[in-house]
Amino acid sequence: MTVRGVILAAGRGTRMGQTKQLLPLHGKPLVQHVLDAARSSVLTHLTLILGHAHEIILPALDTTGVTVLINPQYASGQSTSVHLGLAHGPDADGVMFLLGDQPCITPFLIDTLVHVFCTEQPWAVVPMYQQQPGNPVILGRALMREAFCVDGDTGARSLLQRHAAHVRHLAVEDPLLLRDVDTLEDYMELVAAVPPVDCSGC
Template sequence: MPEAAVATVLLAAGRGTRFGTAPKLLADLDGRPLVRHAAEAALAASARPVVVVLGAHAQALRTALAGLDLVLVENPDYAAGLSTSLRAGLAALPAAIPGALVLLGDMPRVTPAQLDRLVAAFAAADPRPAAVVPVHAGRRGNPVLLNRHRLAPDLARLSGDRGAGPILAGRTDVLEIPGDAGTALDIDTPAALAGLGGD
């Protein structure tokens, strides 16, 4: 396996409480559930395998993702926050793969090209960075590519409703690359979805 091998972890376990009563990741956008946009982008990019972490609404999400070449894992502790889903997804990856591309299920405008740019930057860097993050309009966005081997102790200590952002803040070994509007957009409310033409 090449040293710069990268897999994808798609986080789709949350309850989406800020969205209202309907499951956010099942909301329709351009005729497909929101989560399917992210999954299809991941599959059109190069990183493999693509592991999807399910929790709330797991059965409905399995149906929404039917027919796609995904590895589905369930996080029984999803209610304890994002950190538990991130750890569950990372644990499902082959140990020999150092890079984990972490994608959020509510980011429907992330493109395969952007995902592959993160992978290419990780592969080209010497030494390998702790993470590769996209930056758009002066702010870090998502998805991020984590160096599992370098960050393992920090990732193991993550708790609560937090992703990797806190452990990357202030590090000098994080590689920033240009992002785009898609890496800065996540859907938290029905109004945000409506702004994209969804419902």
């Protein structure tokens, strides 16, 4: 079985007041940490979805070996990037959706989620910390077509809730692995909490 990756980094980041994809974390932009972790994993193909400020973000990144797509409809919500990522890419048994503002994701966590998906073959795999679901999420073939029906900024949350009986949740012990950056306070807390040795690509 194969799983490809789609990195969602098209959003405007309005709560940050600036282009959060390029905020530095130990010398690298936030989204570069995600790219590096995904490239070091077992994911068979990577697609990066950009949108807002893509003309500034893309030149600042090392996207070697990554397919980059520009989402002109990013303002309509994350679901438009999900649709774009599903529609463009090689055939695979599953698609992992990673957030571009989740810089502490590691190749080990990605590989573990893929291993669970390939061995147990659920419809989806979702990491959890203390009963709270997080990202990245893997969607299997059973949910891919239905994922085209989600809209707005909910991503695949409604889809996963609707098919909860077929979703495999995987507990993680480190909350930093699932932490994303939505506000300036989130960013400052992350910078303070994460030494360089703990970052996926540092």
